[in-house]
Amino acid sequence: MVGMARGTEQPDIAAEPPPDGEARGATLPIVRQSLHEAVVGRVRDMITEGELAPGSRIHEGNLGRALGVSRTPLREALKFLASEGLIELVPTRGAVVRRLTAQDVQDALAVLGGLEAQAGRLVCARASDAELAEIRCLHERMMERYAARDRLPYFKLNQEIHSRILAASGNAVLAYVHGILQARLKRIRYIGNEAPDRWAGAVADHEAIMAALDRRDGEAAAAALAAHMEASWERVRDVVAEEPAEAAAPADTP
Amino acid sequence: MVGMARGTEQPDIAAEPPPDGEARGATLPIVRQSLHEAVVGRVRDMITEGELAPGSRIHEGNLGRALGVSRTPLREALKFLASEGLIELVPTRGAVVRRLTAQDVQDALAVLGGLEAQAGRLVCARASDAELAEIRCLHERMMERYAARDRLPYFKLNQEIHSRILAASGNAVLAYVHGILQARLKRIRYIGNEAPDRWAGAVADHEAIMAALDRRDGEAAAAALAAHMEASWERVRDVVAEEPAEAAAPADTP
DNA sequence: ATCAAGAATGCTGCATACAGCGTGCAGGCT
DNA sequence: AGCCTGCACGCTGTATGCAGCATTCTTGAT
Missing domain, CATH: 1.10.10.10 (Winged helix-like DNA-binding domain superfamily/Winged helix DNA-binding domain)
Incomplete structure (x- = not known):
């Protein structure tokens, strides 16, 4: 301090x-x-x-x-x-x-899809084996949390994996921009995490992403990441509308 | 006020x-x-x-x-x-x-390329004819300034055109992110504007971009915009190194 | 009873005052 | 002579005070 x-x-x-x-x-x-x-x-x-x-x-x-x-x-x-x-x-x-309006979220997810696709290509081309191994490790841990249906740890590992992919791209600007949009959507994802969603679908997406990264198949990784983002819209679109219109003022201390 | x-x-x-x-x-x-x-x-x-x-x-x-x-x-x-x-x-x-290090600039340009490519696809798919006409109008005016070798007006119209393309994409988040990175690089471009550069090359790029937009050929527009950004790196890379290491403190008022 | 006008309250926006921390210089010690 | 130490200055970081605008409640008239 x-x-x-x-x-x-x-x-x-x-x-x-x-x-x-x-x-x-x-x-x-x-x-x-x-x-x-x-x-x-x-x-x-x-x-x-x-x-x-x-x-x-x-x-x-x-x-x-x-x-x-x-x-x-x-x-x-x-x-x-x-x-x-x-x-x-x-x-x-x-x-x-x-x-955030539904349009805002959809737009942000579209941009995130583009950014992650770009990152996926870079990772396959330039990331070290150690970096890929770390990502896979996080993926394994996330799958364990999925098996145990531990939503919050799953959520955090999920965010961490995406951030790591961006970091491993080696493009700091890409990671920076991703971080800003990710923060903007975090509220929505946080709620969506509790919803009865298509969890299995998201997990399948991640399996496809990891497989492409392991093969260092840049185009496949890009496609899988973009598709994952597009699917995200389906998973959160219900949540967006449900967000309460207005809420109480912040904590009072009279 | x-x-x-x-x-x-x-x-x-x-x-x-x-x-x-x-x-x-x-x-x-x-x-x-x-x-x-x-x-x-x-x-x-x-x-x-x-x-x-x-x-x-x-x-x-x-x-x-x-x-x-x-x-x-x-x-x-x-x-x-x-x-x-x-x-x-x-x-x-x-x-x-x-x-900004050379790496910073290169990274930012890579991201900008991806964003503009994405915007190009969206413009071709969704922009109105009126929006396209406005962009073309700006383009014509920019070409006039090029013919007259008016660097500063050319510079401003150039920036304006790119911003308009992003705006016409209809994705506000895309335009927002683009704006941030554009602002970050504006200093470099501002200097580069004065340098003995490959001005003709940039102009040719813009002709290709406009042609693709007029045909509403999304993939061609995306490719042209991405290529334009990549070429930008060649145009500004010399400038990056030249930026003075340190300068005097801001204006004093003793 | 409803609406309008005025006054009071509460909030934001900006300026200023004050408390530490970093820095540069000078002096003394080794 | 060189290095270390102590002091003084300047800057940032934070708190507080004040002016103006917006909103709301109250009061009076229709």
Whole structure:
């Protein structure tokens, strides 16, 4: 932690465990550098987990208190997240959690499909055997979680695999862009994870992807990844419409 | 302009003409909504035009004074730009203008190629005739500027055409992502614009692109756009290395 | 009873004040 | 002479205060 200069003794967000009883298992490794990064990450998580509902306004005073920081660093974090497209800034009305339309999700998935296809080609052409082995290892573990019907671990491993494929492409820009869109859709996927979906279909997709990667068949990998994204739309399209229209304001601390 | 509540009477950035003697012709239409957007846009322009050199630290006090705003909104703008990847935030050292390596540029161009190819397919499949006509109109005007060897207008029309193609794809996410990467490379292209380059080659590429779009031949358009991006790398690769290592600090106001 | 107008409240947007951390320079010690 | 140490300056990071706009509740009139 750096640059601490607070007069108050509010709980430090970076060390703060679950501030709510909510299951906080889906977060990244807790080692965070700056307060800015911590706040950004925390608010991002709150959005993906629904603690901040789509369409709801973000009250700077309340959220700041809940996080133990003043309005200034919180506002800076909100600007950051606005640039990622997770929230919108309405003049004189502050920040609003972005509500994704069906069209938004479909468009984002189409772009993700293109990006992952491109990554698949690069991985087959340039990734090391060790990198491929790591991805396969994650895949095996994910299949175990599928066999046990452990949804949350499956979900996390799934995200991890896709991120690893992008990282193994060797194109940092590709991975960066993928990460932004992935974050934007994470909320939808998080909900979709609980839905009675076509889980088996997704698993079959992953088997095809892994097989193509193992053969280093770039075109096959690209096709399998693109098809997987297209199928994703079928799996989440019901969820998109179900997202509650508006929800309660953030946690009050009167 | 909204939400003005300043005690000082510093020049308003949104109405402010060239604060420096620098040629300020490459900016967008000057109608800006919020101060936040204005500051973000202004700093972005300063980066692409080299007023803020790659690798140089951004002094919040000086830059704020130069822009006529206090540190708070400037810092918020910097966080926003950091999310776009134009600058980096180093803890306790502030913001540093990001320096692009040759690898960065090559990677970004590869991704842009993929995105534009995808957009080309969509345009051929879904764009209206009117949209295509507008793009062709821009193309004609650009060719006129090429005939007259007017580099800067050519440059601006070129950027405009690519943006329009993305917009006409009907996929907002695609256009958004494209915009971010385009902004990141704008500095390089801006310099490359002045270099003794393969201008004729770029023009030929554009002719091929327009021909494919007119025929609504999606695959041909995709191929032409991807090839154009790949050729771009050849056109700017020399420029990347030439970018000065480090430059003077931002404008002082002692 | 319904609608309109005014006032009050609460929020955002910006500026400013303050507390640490990094850095550069000077002086002393080895 | 070179290196290390201590001090001072400057910068970032955070908190707080203030002004204006939006919204809402209340009150009065039709």
